[in-house]
Amino acid sequence: MEREKGMGEFEEEFMEYICDSLCKHAAEDSDYLIQRCEECRIKEFIEKIKGEVNTVIRPMIFNTEMVSAIIDGRKTVTRRLQKKSTKKPIEVGDIIYVRETSHMPKEAARIFLRVTDVKSERLQDITEDGAIREGADEYLTEGKIRVSSMCHFMEIWESTLKKEDIDTYGWDANPYVWVIEFEGCAKPEGWNK
Secondary structure, eight states, rough: OOOTTTTOOOHHHHHHHHSSSSSTTSSHHHHHHHHHHHHHHHHHHHHHHHHHHHEEEEEEOOHHHHHHHHHTTOOOOOEEOOOOOOOSSHHHHHHHEESTTTTTOOOOOOOOOEEEEEEEEEEEGHHHHHHHHHHOOOEEOTTEEEEEEHHHHHHHHHHHHHGGHHHHHHHOOOOOOEEEEEEOOOTTTTTTT
């Protein structure tokens, strides 16, 4: 199948996609083959991009320090407790609207994040790089003692828990967490309608 000249990037990508594999409905008749092949591949392409159409928008609360880290581009991942369910709380492609306070109405959202990866791991599996991507910076105490990004992340994690939950969900308990990676995105079309 020849490509037409003057196609835009989207059309070119689409043509590459539909030309990359053979149609499972191949027939002897070449006219039928081309027509049927295009129909099948269009359906496959639609399935491929279907996730973008069915995007779910969910709230997620972040404390003031982490909101600043998101705005500054220092925070690109968050860890959330994996309590009893092993079902992912969010899917790749979904959009998070950042709740900056627990009582913030949806209409006040100003930060939107697109989920790029979701996986499960133990809290203590985080690396130094992971702690940095969590928005945890290395710092010096008043006594000039260096606190690593990892130790700062441990402090941040513990500060988000209620005192009675520390033994169950604190750093030493090493609970399973959802590691949710994200990137900033525009406000979804039709938001607040």
